[in-house]
Amino acid sequence: TETTFQLDYVHPFTKKISLDIGAKTILRDVKSDYHYDTLNYATGEYVPVYSRNNVFDYGQNIYAGYALGSATFGKWGVKAGARFEATEIEGKFDNDSENPPFSSSYNNLVPSGTVSYTKSAKYSLKLSYTQRIQRPSMNYLNPYINQSDPTNISYGNPNLEPEKSHSFEFGHSLYRKFGSINTSVYHRFTNNAIESIRFVDKGIYQTTYANIGENTTTGLSLSSNIIIKKLVIG
Numbered sequence: 001t002e003t004t005f006q007l008d009y010v011h012p013f014t015k016k017i018s019l020d021i022g023a024k025t026i027l028r029d030v031k032s033d034y035h036y037d038t039l040n041y042a043t044g045e046y047v048p049v050y051s052r053n054n055v056f057d058y059g060q061n062i063y064a065g066y067a068l069g070s071a072t073f074g075k076w077g078v079k080a081g082a083r084f085e086a087t088e089i090e091g092k093f094d095n096d097s098e099n100p101p102f103s104s105s106y107n108n109l110v111p112s113g114t115v116s117y118t119k120s121a122k123y124s125l126k127l128s129y130t131q132r133i134q135r136p137s138m139n140y141l142n143p144y145i146n147q148s149d150p151t152n153i154s155y156g157n158p159n160l161e162p163e164k165s166h167s168f169e170f171g172h173s174l175y176r177k178f179g180s181i182n183t184s185v186y187h188r189f190t191n192n193a194i195e196s197i198r199f200v201d202k203g204i205y206q207t208t209y210a211n212i213g214e215n216t217t218t219g220l221s222l223s224s225n226i227i228i229k230k231l232v233i234g
Contacts, residue, residue, distance in 0.1 A: 003027045016072040020081070023065045030138055032056040052147070055094040058138050062087050068112075077116040084109050085133070091141065091158060099143045102158040108133050126171040136160040136194055140209045154207040161211050165190040179225040189216045 008022035036052035039045075068081030085108045092101035114128040142156040171184040193213030199206055 001029045018070050020068040020070075021066065024062075025064070026060075026062040028058075028060040028062075030058040030060075032058070032138070032142070032144075034144070053095075054144070056091065056142060056144060057094070058089075058091045058141070060087065060089050060135070075118055075120075077114075077118070079114040080112070082109055082111045087135065087162070089141070089158075091138075091143075093144075102143070104159065106161065108162065108164070121175055123175060124173045126169075128167075128169050128171075130167045130169075132165045132167070134163040134165070136162065136209070140194060151203070152205045152207075157209045160194060160209060161192060163190055163193050163211070165215075179227045182221075182223045182225070184221045185219075186221070187216075187218045190214065 003026070005025045006022065007024075008020070010018060010020050012018040033055045034053065036049045037046040038049055040047050062085060064083060064085040066081060066083035068079065070077070070079045072078075086105070087108070088103075088105045090101065090103040093099050110131045110133060112128075112130045114126060116124060116126040118124040138156075140156050140160055141158050143158055145153050145155045147153050165188060167186060167188040169184055169186040171182065173183075174181045191214055192211040193215050194209050194211055195213040196207055197210050197212065
């Protein structure tokens with residue numbers, strides 16, 4: 001079950017200066033009810049293994065607020081802002097003494113900014129920076145141990161932190177009578193990406209997750225817009 005509340009407000013001080021503010025709340029509640037049965041070869045029926053049946057309750061609440069200011073000075077345009085997010089997570093098993101309830105909370109300040117320059121009917125330039133966060137899903141956080149293969153088990157890590165990615169982009173648009181040619185160069189990186197890890201403990205292969213990844217992407221994008229005039233005959 002997911003419930004979202006959101007409020008946004010835009011206040012134009014002048015035709016060239018404005019301020020956007022807003023708040024958003026996301027309430028998520030997930031229940032995972034799982035059963036483990038084993039086959040009774042004598043009767044041909046599956047029998048529940050109650051010690052391995054359980055219900056996992058998971059809740060994630062996000063409270064966020066943002067402010068974004070934009071201004072135009074002649075051929076220059078500037079946008080700058082930030083979003084603050086507070087996240088609260090908790091999870092518990094209904095019947096499991098080996099996995100006690102867990103909870104965590106963290107705060108993130110997510111800035112963004114863009115500077116642009118436009119030469120009317122000729123070209124435009126834009127330089128931007130954005131930061132994004134990606135929270136771990138319930139599958140990554142759930143500490144339930146999958147023992148379908150007792151020698152090769154897997155489980156989640158409730159202590160995971162959200163991934164933080166940074167993106168820089170420079171764009172150029174060239175305007176001509178037929179349309180425009182758009183070029184952009186970007187660089188993105190994440191220093192704490194969530195990756196699976198595997199190790200051996202007491203002869204058992206174990207798989208879980210940790211914030212150990214470093215991902216970097218650099219690229220070039222090229223596109224064109226072509227204007228086709230509509231001819232009316234008659």
